[in-house]
Amino acid sequence: MTIIHTLKRSALLCALLGTSPLWSADGPFSFDLKLHGGVTGGALHEDHANNKTFGFGVEGRYALGGQKALTLEFAYDVLPARWRDVPPPSSTIYAQPSSGAPVTTWNGVPLSLSNANSMDLRKESAQGFSLRGGYTDALPWIQGMTWKAGLSLDAYKVMSEF
Numbered sequence: 058m059t060i061i062h063t064l065k066r067s068a069l070l071c072a073l074l075g076t077s078p079l080w081s082a083d084g085p086f087s088f089d090l091k092l093h094g095g096v097t098g099g100a101l102h103e104d105h106a107n108n109k110t111f112g113f114g115v116e117g118r119y120a121l122g123g124q125k126a127l128t129l130e131f132a133y134d135v136l137p138a139r140w141r142d143v144p145p146p147s148s149t150i151y152a153q154p155s156s157g158a159p160v161t162t163w164n165g166v167p168l169s170l171s172n173a174n175s176m177d178l179r180k181e182s183a184q185g186f187s188l189r190g191g192y193t194d195a196l197p198w199i200q201g202m203t204w205k206a207g208l209s210l211d212a213y214k215v216m217s218e219f
Contacts, residue, residue: 087117088116095110105182140180181215181217183213188209191207
């Protein structure tokens with residue numbers, strides 16, 4: 058199954074769950090359609106040569122009174138990647154190989170990174186599903202703000218291109 062088909066099916070499922078009246082409006086249950094976007098750090102940034110992430114999901118909330126609530130979210134996340142190369146100077150350089158522009162030099166000669174002269178050109182991206190559970194409550198010192206803590210169970214498929 059291609060990435061596009063997976064995204065289309067997941068988006069349709071989330072849209073249906075996020076917009077359908079699954080529970081009464083005056084009950085303790087509610088559902089939200091969520092869109093995610095952000096940056097990562099650490100090993101994800103190093104492995105994917107990119108710090109971007111995006112996704113979407115459906116979150117169910119069970120109100121416990123006031124701002125307190127238990128949450129459960131089912132989400133689909135994408136962690137895109139950029140091409141990276143390990144040229145002769147032995148330091149990793151992040152580049153877009155299709156640009157053809159010299160990005161470094163080796164022994165004073167401009168070195169363009171491409172499929173023809175690469176020693177190790179690779180791109181490793183990931184995508185997959187997450188199940189997140191948590192607890193949220195109001196921040197007492199900032200009006201209208203809340204905090205959230207929880208656990209996440211993730212199943213990502215990593216794709217490598219060399």
